[in-house]
Amino acid sequence: MNRSEEETRARLGAVAQALHRAYVHEQALGTLLSAVEGDPLDMLILAMLSQATSDRHAQVAFSRLRARFPAWAQVLDASTEQIQDAIAFAGLGAQKARRIKEVLELLAGRGVLGLGWLRGYARGEAMAFLTGLPGVGPKTAACVLLFGFGHPAFPVDTHVARLCRRLGVAGPRERAGRIQERLERLVDPAQARRLHLTLIHHGRRVCRARRPACARCALASICAMGQESSGPAGKTTAPSGGERPT
Ligand code: SF4
Secondary structure (H helix, E strand, O other), X not given: OOHHHHHHHHHHHHHHHHHHHHHOXXXXXXXXXXXXXXXXXXXXXXXXXXXXXXXXXXXXXXXXXXXXXXXXXXHHHOOHHHHXXXXXXXXXXXXXXXXXXXXXXXXXXXXXXXOHHHHHOOHHHHHHHHHOOOOOOHHHHHHHHHHHOOOOOOOOOHHHHHHHHHHOOOOOOOOHHHHHHHHXXXXXXXXXXXXXXXXXXXXXXXXXXXXXXXXXXXXXXXXXXXXXXXXXXXXXXXXXOOOOOO
16 A cells, blocks of 8 residues: 555544544434445345435335335336336436346346345455446445445445545545545445445535535545635635536
8 A cells, every 4th residue: 555545544534533423423324324224135226226316216216116016026027117117206217127127137047036145255256246237337336235235345426426525535536436446445344334324424414515514514624625725814715626427
């Protein structure tokens, strides 16, 4: 590990500690931390539904899908139009329905309509299998590994990417896939799940895409952009830039 990576690792550790201190007593985050985990195939379908929409819309679509088809075998037997109708709330219904059906057909073709058998695989092998499925990229696969298997993967969504760029642990225009690789290499595995969720929480509440609240941010003393945005007299101004779509 070179010096710059050591510094990034130290900064990530400091970020994890500061966010833990900031939110340790917050009930909403506690609920989130205890709620986000489950059967790996459930996590995969939920992550596929969450592509290009909010977590809330994905959750509603997932609940409607499970209410209509309580077993994945029933989803497999359903028509694409029936699946599309059930998941419409998440948007891109036709595309997502087609991919969900393709994934289930592939798994059924292997003889098991589930992903539990991946548990014994090394993380790299499990990642390779998952990203080989239709419509499954590194972020979706990392969600399955982290929340379905408890592997220290690090999905990088738009909030995580924005924070990493502003904090100075990623380049200002660095792509989400590269950021994910770095975080998976440098974040303490024991901290991955909590840090992932607290970064998202912080990105929604404080370090928003527009008008981040640097003046009340628990990361202000660590953050590259937050320090840049403080004037010489300590006056905080809104940071700009550092944003690109993931
Ligand atoms: S100091 Fe500002 S830019 Fe940095 S993490 Fe906090 S809110 Fe975001």
